[in-house]
Amino acid sequence: MTERRRDGVLREAEMGPVVPSAERLARGPVVIVECVENIPCNPCVAACPKGAIAIRGDINDTPVVDFETCDGCRVCISACPGLAIFAVDATGDPALVSIPYEFRPLPETGEIVTTLDREGAESGEGKVVRVLSAKALDRTPIVTIEVPKNLAMRVRHFRRKPDRGGTS
Amino acid sequence: MKEDVVICRCEDITYGEIVDAVRGGLTTTEEIKRILRCGMGPCQGRTCSRLIVRIISQETGVPVAEVRFPVVRPPSRPVEIGVMAAGGPPDGNPSGGEYDAD
Amino acid sequence: MRIREHPILEFERGREVEFDFDGRRLCGHEGETIAAALHASGVRVLRKSIRHGRPRGFFCAIGRCSSCLMTVDGVPNVMTCVTPLRRGMKVETQTGKGTLAAEAKGAGSIAGDGSGSDLGTVPLAIVGAGPAGLSAAVYAGRLGVESVVVDENEVPGGQLIKQTHMFFGSLEHYARVRGVDIGTQLCRELEKCPSKLLTGTTVLGLYTDDPPWKTLSLMKNGVRGELRARTVVLATGASENMLAFENCDLPGVYGAGAVQTLMNVYGVAPGERVLMVGAGNIGLIVGYQLLQAAVDVAAVIDAMDEIGGYHVHAAKIRRMGVPILTSHTILSAGGTDRVERATISRVDSDWQPVEGTERTIDVDTICLAVGLTPNCELASMAGCDDEYVPELGGLVSAHDADLETSVPGVFIAGDASGIEEASTAMLEGRLAGLAAVERLEVEVDREKLLAMKEEAASGLSELRAGPFGDRPRLGKERMLALAASRGGDR
Ligand SMILES: Cc1cc2nc3c(=O)[nH]c(=O)nc-3n(C[C@H](O)[C@H](O)[C@H](O)COP(=O)(O)OP(=O)(O)OC[C@H]3O[C@@H](n4cnc5c(N)ncnc54)[C@H](O)[C@@H]3O)c2cc1C
Ligand code: FES
Numbered sequence: 050m051t052e053r054r055r056d057g058v059l060r061e062a063e064m065g066p067v068v069p070s071a072e073r074l075a076r077g078p079v080v081i082v083e084c085v086e087n088i089p090c091n092p093c094v095a096a097c098p099k100g101a102i103a104i105r106g107d108i109n110d111t112p113v114v115d116f117e118t119c120d121g122c123r124v125c126i127s128a129c130p131g132l133a134i135f136a137v138d139a140t141g142d143p144a145l146v147s148i149p150y151e152f153r154p155l156p157e158t159g160e161i162v163t164t165l166d167r168e169g170a171e172s173g174e175g176k177v178v179r180v181l182s183a184k185a186l187d188r189t190p191i192v193t194i195e196v197p198k199n200l201a202m203r204v205r206h207f208r209r210k211p212d213r214g215g216t217s
Numbered sequence: 218m219k220e221d222v223v224i225c226r227c228e229d230i231t232y233g234e235i236v237d238a239v240r241g242g243l244t245t246t247e248e249i250k251r252i253l254r255c256g257m258g259p260c261q262g263r264t265c266s267r268l269i270v271r272i273i274s275q276e277t278g279v280p281v282a283e284v285r286f287p288v289v290r291p292p293s294r295p296v297e298i299g300v301m302a303a304g305g306p307p308d309g310n311p312s313g314g315e316y317d318a319d
Numbered sequence: 320m321r322i323r324e325h326p327i328l329e330f331e332r333g334r335e336v337e338f339d340f341d342g343r344r345l346c347g348h349e350g351e352t353i354a355a356a357l358h359a360s361g362v363r364v365l366r367k368s369i370r371h372g373r374p375r376g377f378f379c380a381i382g383r384c385s386s387c388l389m390t391v392d393g394v395p396n397v398m399t400c401v402t403p404l405r406r407g408m409k410v411e412t413q414t415g416k417g418t419l420a421a422e423a424k425g426a427g428s429i430a431g432d433g434s435g436s437d438l439g440t441v442p443l444a445i446v447g448a449g450p451a452g453l454s455a456a457v458y459a460g461r462l463g464v465e466s467v468v469v470d471e472n473e474v475p476g477g478q479l480i481k482q483t484h485m486f487f488g489s490l491e492h493y494a495r496v497r498g499v500d501i502g503t504q505l506c507r508e509l510e511k512c513p514s515k516l517l518t519g520t521t522v523l524g525l526y527t528d529d530p531p532w533k534t535l536s537l538m539k540n541g542v543r544g545e546l547r548a549r550t551v552v553l554a555t556g557a558s559e560n561m562l563a564f565e566n567c568d569l570p571g572v573y574g575a576g577a578v579q580t581l582m583n584v585y586g587v588a589p590g591e592r593v594l595m596v597g598a599g600n601i602g603l604i605v606g607y608q609l610l611q612a613a614v615d616v617a618a619v620i621d622a623m624d625e626i627g628g629y630h631v632h633a634a635k636i637r638r639m640g641v642p643i644l645t646s647h648t649i650l651s652a653g654g655t656d657r658v659e660r661a662t663i664s665r666v667d668s669d670w671q672p673v674e675g676t677e678r679t680i681d682v683d684t685i686c687l688a689v690g691l692t693p694n695c696e697l698a699s700m701a702g703c704d705d706e707y708v709p710e711l712g713g714l715v716s717a718h719d720a721d722l723e724t725s726v727p728g729v730f731i732a733g734d735a736s737g738i739e740e741a742s743t744a745m746l747e748g749r750l751a752g753l754a755a756v757e758r759l760e761v762e763v764d765r766e767k768l769l770a771m772k773e774e775a776a777s778g779l780s781e782l783r784a785g786p787f788g789d790r791p792r793l794g795k796e797r798m799l800a801l802a803a804s805r806g807g808d809r
Binding site for chain 3: 153168189
């Protein structure tokens, strides 16, 4: 049994196929689909306008991203019922991480937030650069934050600072 | 488990009382229901039946799958006696279920 | 404790009304339940237990467990978790059993059209308006077969009305749609069908002593009625399992469904800080929903050595800092008349607490998500055989591949026929509805009927093909083998 089944934290060892190469990451934005279990689910496939996500066998297979076709457009993020899709743009430093965020109140652009990793541990600060909450996202807004490039593959959530009156 | 843990909420029957009953020879849910009244309250055993079956199994060594659950009788929900009286159930059994409303 | 801003839901609350609680004047919203209004005002103790005088709050919040009985306007034993609040009500903490005024009710009519208590006959009656029941009605309806769907809840949708998250599954079967919205969509489909929906109506009994007729005994607002049907689909869902531990009856120990009802139906936060017991999908999802309602989740614990639910659900709460402690159990709840703390400990591989690993955490709510048991009481009353199949959730009515029970013309579908998912419940409901139509021997396009059945059956196998489908698949296989070995002559 993997440690993940025991504590719910995805570790690098299991992330092989999920993560694009360093070269690809440096070339442009891309999505990271952190969906590693065989569960019956497929909306991400249809959500991608480029056809970059495939589920090869039956509906229980894990999605595979064609990193050459994916341009990190983020349309799939709000389509994932597991909120397991993130987008990373590591072409510069700071890098940009886009996160599905179903909490209220939403952060504001320019706000400094505390960034959290997959275990919920604080990993530093990030600046909110975009908040998408269009109707088409069906109540799963996407928040993009600037984080140090070396944390781009670690930051997966954030907490609003208490003095902003937010809750999470 | 502690003796005084409440297993049947409706009739306020504890773990200790059920264990004593099983050790005293009441090894089916029907017997326990008749003597201790668990399963006869307004919830009709919905909350406690599974727990009681587990206790019987643990005390007697009979696998859970073989301990019979109590027999289900209408009505499936508590009904006021007045409502029962106002219109008899189709099978003509005016008292219907075992929920007594005293 | 009312949730003011929610990322998914908007609460439509009725007008504010005053009511009386043990001589105190409190405010609530018309239409919400008495228990919800009391909870929103911080009242957790609703009654004193009958023998030991122990404080009790609500537990199931859907009228099943009797924990919430109070005296309302002088009438004792009122289930306050399902009774709507009205202005000026006099609500009292009940001590003991209460004495019942045996006043006869019985005015009005169930169908709401003055037809009296005899609702006549119908080819197909469906009990439960969850995903399974609604699908059964919709698919029978597509073949032109009339049905009546009965649900005790005022709002149709079953479990779906509390699910704020997007569902998994395939796009053709509502994946990525939020549970609440699936319910609404199914109801819209139903409107196009020759089907009648009776909400707020409980099925008290099912009698099959006059074949081929099945008689359903119904009750709405204290008025009783009778409906006769040629075929019946039982889609009654499941009930939550209870867990026994010290002080497990203390107010503040709630079932996960109760927490969802309070939070997602009435917009009342169950507490400030919650311990979730159970790391299956329900525990993980309700944990996340609590965070969405701005309630703190201290931890999610599970006695198993691994997380039972999907990783993605676990990951959502982990990254918000909620620990998931597998191989842990709850030993006790602490507090005088409400939960103030919980003591947990590690368990060994035999699920026995490991001494010296006890830990006490401050929480005001303990939420139990420790499994479901299929509701097959009506089937039992009708004389359907049952089988104990642990993979399906315990005692389940025996059924064949068409979901027909041992009583011809009585079908069982959805969680009632084995605990699974809404996606499978919809397909099972569909299959049962179609099989019922087949049983009816009415004039229908047979080829179309068989094709539709085949589609539903293959959809079910596909959904059960993954590792998480192992359990129900094995359960269903065992059930089919058991049913076949029993009733070879059918
Ligand atoms: C927290 C949580 C999260 C979930 N997430 C998912 C998910 O992501 N994807 C998924 O596919 N599934 C999910 N499920 C499971 C899904 O909700 C259930 O499997 C599904 O609702 C079962 O449908 P059903 O129609 O069999 O029963 P239900 O939805 O339970 O409906 C049964 C109905 O029958 C009525 N009823 C029962 N007895 C009577 C009676 N005697 N008289 C009248 N009416 C009666 C009840 O009022 C109820 O409305 C989740 C469940 C929970 C609790
Ligand atoms: S019956 Fe009301 S809480 Fe269970």
